[in-house]
Amino acid sequence: MEPILYSYFRSSCSWRVRIALALKGISYDLVPVNLIKDGGQQFSAEFKALNPMQQVPALKIDGITLCQSLAIINYLEETHPNPRLLPQDPKKRAQVRMIADHIVSGIQPLQNLSVLKQMGEKKMEWAQNCITSGFQALEQILQHTAGCYCVGDEVSMADLCLVPQVANAERFKVDMGPYPTITRINKALLELEAFKITHPSRQPDTPAELRA
Amino acid sequence: MEPILYSYFRSSCSWRVRIALALKGISYDLVPVNLIKDGGQQFSAEFKALNPMQQVPALKIDGITLCQSLAIINYLEETHPNPRLLPQDPKKRAQVRMIADHIVSGIQPLQNLSVLKQMGEKKMEWAQNCITSGFQALEQILQHTAGCYCVGDEVSMADLCLVPQVANAERFKVDMGPYPTITRINKALLELEAFKITHPSRQPDTPAELRA
Structure with a gap:
C-alpha cells in the first residue's frame, strides 16, 4: 500500500514533508485536511483518532502513523537513505x-x-x-x-x-x-x-x- | 578541554541537555546565564557572539559551539553512543x-x-x-x-x-x-x-x- 500523507496546501510543516518525499522519490496518496473549513477538519473525531496532536502533517507508512514533521523526515531518512538529507560529518x-x-x-x-x-x-x-x-x-x-x-x-x-x-x-x-x-x-x-x-x-x- | 555548557537552572531546554550529559557520563564546566538578571544575560553582546539565537542551552564541545537542545542531544548521541538515547528499531x-x-x-x-x-x-x-x-x-x-x-x-x-x-x-x-x-x-x-x-x-x- 502507498503511504498516505495528510496535508494542507498552506501548512509549512506539511510542505517540509512533501519535499522530503519528493527528494527521496517516494510516491504517496495525499489526503487534504482543511485547517480552516468546518472550524478545522483536524479537530474532527476521525482525524483526532489518527493524530491526537490534531495537526498536519501525518503520514501513514509501513503500518504506522507518524506525526511531527521532523520525526517523519528522520524516519524517511533512516528507511530511505538516498539521497541523504543529513551530511556524513x-x-x-x-x-x-x-x-x-x-x-x-x-x-x-x-x-x-x-x-x-x-x-x-x-x-x-x-x-x-x-x-x-x-x-x-x-x-x-x-x-x-x-x-x-x-x-x-x-x-x-x-x-x-x-x-x-x-x-x-x-x-x-x-x-x-x-x-x-x-x-x-x-x-x-x-x-x-x-x-x-x-x-x-x-x-x-x-x-x-x-x-x- | 572539557565541554562548556551555558545553562540556566530553571530553563527546561537546558535541563534536557544536562540529563543527556549526565546519562552519557560526559563531564563539563557549567557557565550560568541568568535569563532574568540585567534584562537577560542572553542578550549581552558577548553571549550573542556565542549564540546568535540568544538562548540557552549552548554547548562548546570538540571545537564548535552548538545550540538548540535536540541538536545538541543528537550530536552527543552520535559522538557518545552509549548508553543510547534512541532505540534501534x-x-x-x-x-x-x-x-x-x-x-x-x-x-x-x-x-x-x-x-x-x-x-x-x-x-x-x-x-x-x-x-x-x-x-x-x-x-x-x-x-x-x-x-x-x-x-x-x-x-x-x-x-x-x-x-x-x-x-x-x-x-x-x-x-x-x-x-x-x-x-x-x-x-x-x-x-x-x-x-x-x-x-x-x-x-x-x-x-x-x-x-x-
Missing part, C-alpha cells in the same frame, strides 16, 4: 539540525494558526515580530554554514525547513531586505524540482485563485 | 522523536519566557492552556508507546524532554490529574540519578531559597 549534521530546530521550534510554532487565532487584531504584527527575530539569528548562522544551500552544497533537512518558513514570511509581508543569505538560498532551492512540485500553489487542495 | 525511534518534537516544538515554545513576557496579566492562563492542550495529546500517545518510560523500558530522548516539561507544568500550577501516564513516567524518571543531579533545585546557579 557529525559536526555538519549538528549544524543542519540546529538550523532545522531553530525554524521548527524557534520560529514556526510562534506564528502558527492556533497561536495567531488568539492574537486578534495583533495577528500580523505578532507573526512579523516572531519571524523577524528568528530570521536575524538565522541570517547570522547561515553566513557561517552556507554554501549553495543552508549547510554547504548539499540539500539537507535545514533546507526543507527554510523554504516553507520563507513562504510564511512573505505571506506575513516580512521585509526580506535584511536577510540576503536567506533570500539567496531560498531562491536557489526553489529552482529544484522537488521544491517546485510540492509548492503550496500546486497542491490538489490549492484553491483555484491561488494556483500557479 | 526505526519505528520506535520515530515514536521517540514524535514525542520529543511534540514537547520541544508543540508545547515548550508557546510557554517560554519570551512569549510569556508579552502576555502581561494573562501569562499564567496562557501557559496553562498551552501545556494542557499539549498534555492531552501526549497522554493519549503515551498510552500506546509507554513501558516504564515514554517508549518502552529504555530511557530515551523523549524522557529527557518529558521531565523538564512536567516541571514547567507544576510551576504553572497545571492540574496533573487528567494525565496519569505522564505522572507515572515522570515519577519513575525522577528516581534516576541522572535526573536527580541535574534537577533545577541542584544547580550552581540555583538561588538559595529554591535549593533542594
Whole structure:
C-alpha cells in the first residue's frame, strides 16, 4: 500500500514533508485536511483518532502513523537513505539540525494558526515580530554554514525547513531586505524540482485563485 | 578541554541537555546565564557572539559551539553512543522523536519566557492552556508507546524532554490529574540519578531559597 500523507496546501510543516518525499522519490496518496473549513477538519473525531496532536502533517507508512514533521523526515531518512538529507560529518549534521530546530521550534510554532487565532487584531504584527527575530539569528548562522544551500552544497533537512518558513514570511509581508543569505538560498532551492512540485500553489487542495 | 555548557537552572531546554550529559557520563564546566538578571544575560553582546539565537542551552564541545537542545542531544548521541538515547528499531525511534518534537516544538515554545513576557496579566492562563492542550495529546500517545518510560523500558530522548516539561507544568500550577501516564513516567524518571543531579533545585546557579 502507498503511504498516505495528510496535508494542507498552506501548512509549512506539511510542505517540509512533501519535499522530503519528493527528494527521496517516494510516491504517496495525499489526503487534504482543511485547517480552516468546518472550524478545522483536524479537530474532527476521525482525524483526532489518527493524530491526537490534531495537526498536519501525518503520514501513514509501513503500518504506522507518524506525526511531527521532523520525526517523519528522520524516519524517511533512516528507511530511505538516498539521497541523504543529513551530511556524513557529525559536526555538519549538528549544524543542519540546529538550523532545522531553530525554524521548527524557534520560529514556526510562534506564528502558527492556533497561536495567531488568539492574537486578534495583533495577528500580523505578532507573526512579523516572531519571524523577524528568528530570521536575524538565522541570517547570522547561515553566513557561517552556507554554501549553495543552508549547510554547504548539499540539500539537507535545514533546507526543507527554510523554504516553507520563507513562504510564511512573505505571506506575513516580512521585509526580506535584511536577510540576503536567506533570500539567496531560498531562491536557489526553489529552482529544484522537488521544491517546485510540492509548492503550496500546486497542491490538489490549492484553491483555484491561488494556483500557479 | 572539557565541554562548556551555558545553562540556566530553571530553563527546561537546558535541563534536557544536562540529563543527556549526565546519562552519557560526559563531564563539563557549567557557565550560568541568568535569563532574568540585567534584562537577560542572553542578550549581552558577548553571549550573542556565542549564540546568535540568544538562548540557552549552548554547548562548546570538540571545537564548535552548538545550540538548540535536540541538536545538541543528537550530536552527543552520535559522538557518545552509549548508553543510547534512541532505540534501534526505526519505528520506535520515530515514536521517540514524535514525542520529543511534540514537547520541544508543540508545547515548550508557546510557554517560554519570551512569549510569556508579552502576555502581561494573562501569562499564567496562557501557559496553562498551552501545556494542557499539549498534555492531552501526549497522554493519549503515551498510552500506546509507554513501558516504564515514554517508549518502552529504555530511557530515551523523549524522557529527557518529558521531565523538564512536567516541571514547567507544576510551576504553572497545571492540574496533573487528567494525565496519569505522564505522572507515572515522570515519577519513575525522577528516581534516576541522572535526573536527580541535574534537577533545577541542584544547580550552581540555583538561588538559595529554591535549593533542594
